[in-house]
Amino acid sequence: MSDTGYTPPEVWTWEGESGGQFASINRPVAGPTHARELPVGDHPFQLYSMGTPNGVKVTMMFEELLAAGHAGAEYDAWLIRIGDGDQFSSGFVEINPNSKIPALVDHTGEAPLRVFESGAILLHLAETFGAFLPADRAARTETLNWLFWQMGSAPYVGGGFGHFYAYAPEKIKYAIDRFTMETKRQLDVLDRQLAERPWIAGESYTIADMAIWPWYGQLVLGRLYGAATFLDAESYANVLAWAKKIDARPAVQRGRMVNRTFGDESMQLHERHSPADFETRTQDRIGTTG
Amino acid sequence: MSDTGYTPPEVWTWEGESGGQFASINRPVAGPTHARELPVGDHPFQLYSMGTPNGVKVTMMFEELLAAGHAGAEYDAWLIRIGDGDQFSSGFVEINPNSKIPALVDHTGEAPLRVFESGAILLHLAETFGAFLPADRAARTETLNWLFWQMGSAPYVGGGFGHFYAYAPEKIKYAIDRFTMETKRQLDVLDRQLAERPWIAGESYTIADMAIWPWYGQLVLGRLYGAATFLDAESYANVLAWAKKIDARPAVQRGRMVNRTFGDESMQLHERHSPADFETRTQDRIGTTG
Numbered sequence: 358m359s360d361t362g363y364t365p366p367e368v369w370t371w372e373g374e375s376g377g378q379f380a381s382i383n384r385p386v387a388g389p390t391h392a393r394e395l396p397v398g399d400h401p402f403q404l405y406s407m408g409t410p411n412g413v414k415v416t417m418m419f420e421e422l423l424a425a426g427h428a429g430a431e432y433d434a435w436l437i438r439i440g441d442g443d444q445f446s447s448g449f450v451e452i453n454p455n456s457k458i459p460a461l462v463d464h465t466g467e468a469p470l471r472v473f474e475s476g477a478i479l480l481h482l483a484e485t486f487g488a489f490l491p492a493d494r495a496a497r498t499e500t501l502n503w504l505f506w507q508m509g510s511a512p513y514v515g516g517g518f519g520h521f522y523a524y525a526p527e528k529i530k531y532a533i534d535r536f537t538m539e540t541k542r543q544l545d546v547l548d549r550q551l552a553e554r555p556w557i558a559g560e561s562y563t564i565a566d567m568a569i570w571p572w573y574g575q576l577v578l579g580r581l582y583g584a585a586t587f588l589d590a591e592s593y594a595n596v597l598a599w600a601k602k603i604d605a606r607p608a609v610q611r612g613r614m615v616n617r618t619f620g621d622e623s624m625q626l627h628e629r630h631s632p633a634d635f636e637t638r639t640q641d642r643i644g645t646t647g
Numbered sequence: 648m649s650d651t652g653y654t655p656p657e658v659w660t661w662e663g664e665s666g667g668q669f670a671s672i673n674r675p676v677a678g679p680t681h682a683r684e685l686p687v688g689d690h691p692f693q694l695y696s697m698g699t700p701n702g703v704k705v706t707m708m709f710e711e712l713l714a715a716g717h718a719g720a721e722y723d724a725w726l727i728r729i730g731d732g733d734q735f736s737s738g739f740v741e742i743n744p745n746s747k748i749p750a751l752v753d754h755t756g757e758a759p760l761r762v763f764e765s766g767a768i769l770l771h772l773a774e775t776f777g778a779f780l781p782a783d784r785a786a787r788t789e790t791l792n793w794l795f796w797q798m799g800s801a802p803y804v805g806g807g808f809g810h811f812y813a814y815a816p817e818k819i820k821y822a823i824d825r826f827t828m829e830t831k832r833q834l835d836v837l838d839r840q841l842a843e844r845p846w847i848a849g850e851s852y853t854i855a856d857m858a859i860w861p862w863y864g865q866l867v868l869g870r871l872y873g874a875a876t877f878l879d880a881e882s883y884a885n886v887l888a889w890a891k892k893i894d895a896r897p898a899v900q901r902g903r904m905v906n907r908t909f910g911d912e913s914m915q916l917h918e919r920h921s922p923a924d925f926e927t928r929t930q931d932r933i934g935t936t937g
Contacts, residue, residue: 363817363818363819363820364818365812365818365820365823365877366877367876367877368876368877368879369824369827369831369877369878369879371828372824383825383828383829383832384828384832385827385828385829385831385832385835386831386832386835387832387833387835387836387838387839388835388839454836454839454840455796455800455836463788466784466785468785470784470785470788471788471789471792472788472792473792473796474792474795474796474798474799475795475799476795476798476799477788477791477792477794477795477796480791480795481788481791494756494760495756495758495760498753498760498761498762498767498771499761501767501770501771502761502762502763502764502767504767505764505765505766505767505770505798506745506763506764506767508764508766508795508798508799509764509765509766509798509799509801509802510745510802511799512799512800512802512803512806512807513802513806516802516803516807516829517802517806517807520825522655525821526821527653527821528653528654528655529653529819529821529822530653530655531815531816531817531819532819532822533655534659534662535673535810537659537675538661538673538674538675539673539675539806541659541675541676542673542674542675542676542677543677545675545676545677545678546677546744546745548677549677549678549744550744586657586658587655587656587657587658587659588659589658589659
C-alpha cells in the first residue's frame with residue numbers, strides 16, 4: 358500500500374469533495390444549504406424518502422399496514438433526491454437535522470410530529486397501529502433486540518462494505534477485507550437465527566424482518582452492490598429462503614416501488630399518494646425527463 | 648496509493664487474522680467457539696459487559712436508575728473480556744447471538760429474558776422503570792429519534808473513524824478522511840441540536856443522552872482515540888458543555904467505573920455486585936494480576 362508513510366495532520370481539514378460515487382453529498386458540517394419548504398399532502402402520514410434500503414423499510418411497513426386493513430396508515434410519499442441535495446433543504450432539516458432519508462411527519466395528533474431514523478419510524482408506526490410488534494413482553498423484547506441489531510450493524514454493510522467494494526474511487530484491499538469479513542459474520546448471525554425459526558424474532562413477521570430484509574435480504578438476492586457471488590450468498594441458505602419468502606409478498610413488492618429512481622422503469626413509482634398510483638405510475642416525469 | 652491495481656477476487660476468502668489491534672476478535676463466522684456457562688448473581692438484572700462506550704451506556708443507566716430511587720434496578724455486572732474471546736462462549740452466544748457486549752438477562756419475569764444491543768437495553772430498562780423516557784408522546788418520539796440516531800451513527804465513529812485513525816496497522820488517508828468527515832458532521836448535528844435545548848431530546852435528561860454521551864461526549868472530552876485535537880473538539884462548544892455537565896453526575900462517574908479494564912486503576916471496578924463495591928473496588932485481581 359503506497360499510503361505507507363502517511364501521517365495524519367494535527368488538526369484535520371476538509372480538502373473538498375472526493376470519495377467516488379455519492380461524494381458530493383458528504384460534508385463535514387450539518388445544517389441546511391438552501392431554503393425550501395417540504396410539500397404536504399392530504400394523508401395523515403407524510404413520508405420524505407428515496408428507494409434505498411433504509412427507505413424501503415418504511416414503505417414496506419406502510420404497505421403491509423394497509424394490506425392488513427389499517428386504513429389509517431394512508432400516506433403520501435415524496436421523493437427526496439439525495440444526489441441532488443434535497444435532504445439539505447431548510448424544510449427537510451427541520452424534520453430531520455441529520456439530513457438522511459427516510460423522515461416522516463405524523464399529522465394524527467394535535468401537532469405535527471417529526472420522526473426520523475428508519476428504526477424509530479418502524480417502531481412509531483408499529484406502536485401507533487399495534488401491528489408487527491408482538492404485545493407479549495418476551496416476543497416484543499426479542500423483536501426490539503433485532504430491530505436495534507439492524508441499526509447498529511448495517512452501517513458496516515452500507516457505509517463500510519458497499520462503499521469500499523462498489524463506490525470508492527479505488528479498491529483498497531485492507532478496507533474491503535475488513536468490511537467483507539464483518540458483513541459475512543452478520544449474514545452468518547442471521548443464518549443461524551433463521552435456522553430455528555420462520556421469522557427473525559420468532560413465530561411472527563415483525564418490524565425486525567422489515568428492518569433487516571431491505572439490507573440483508575436484498576444482499577443475498579443479489580440486488581446490492583452486485584456482491585452476491587463475492588459474499589457467497591448461496592451459502593446462507595436460511596437467509597436466502599427467508600429473503601425469497603418476503604420478496605414474494607405483494608405489500609413488499611409495492612413498497613419497493615415507492616420513491617424508487619433506479620433500475621427497471623416499470624418498477625419506479627417516484628411519488629405515492631394513493632393505492633391507485635401503483636396502477637398508473639404517474640411518476641414525476643415532468644421534472645425529470647420533461 | 649499502492650493499492651492501485653488491486654482487483655477483488657470473484658469470491659472472497661478469509662486469509663486469517665489481520666487488521667491491527669482487536670484483529671483477533673474479528674471473524675467472518677458467528678456462533679460459539681467454546682462451551683462455558685455464564686455466571687449468575689442474586690440481583691434481578693444480570694449484565695455481561697465491558698467498559699467500552701457501548702458498555703458504559705448501560706452501567707450509566709443502571710446507576711442513574713438506582714440514584715433516582717428505583718431500588719428494583721439492582722444488578723450484577725460481570726466482565727466479558729472481549730480481547731480474550733469471552734463473547735464467543737456458548738453461554739454468551741445464547742443471550743446474544745451477535746457476540747457483542749453489552750448483553751443483559753432480565754430475571755424479573757416468569758422466565759429469564761435476554762436483551763441485547765445497547766439501545767434495546769436502554770429502552771427495555773426505561774420502559775420497565777418508567778424512567779428517562781418521557782411519557783408525553785411528542786417527547787417520547789423525539790427521544791427515540793435520537794436513540795436510534797446514535798445506534799445508526801456511532802458505527803461510523805467506532806468502526807470507521809476510530810479504527811482507521813487509531814487502530815489499523817497503517818494509516819490509509821482515504822479511509823481516515825472519509826470517516827473523519829462523517830464524524831465531524833455528526834458532531835455538528837449534535838452541536839446544533841444542543842444550541843437550542845439543555846438535553847439532546849429537549850427539556851429532560853433521557854436515554855438519548857445516555858446513548859450519545861459515552862461516544863460523542865467522551866470524544867470531545869478527549870477520552871477516545873486521542874482525537875480531540877484532530878477533530879477540533881473545542882469548536883463543538885455546545886457538545887462540550889453538555890459533555891461536562893453529564894460527566895459531573897455521580898451516577899455517571901460510577902457507571903464509567905463498572906467493567907472498566909483500562910486507564911487509572913482506581914477507576915476500575917471489574918465486577919459490580921453491590922453499591923458498596925464502589926468503595927472497596929474488590930476487582931477480580933485473582934484472575935488478572937495474581
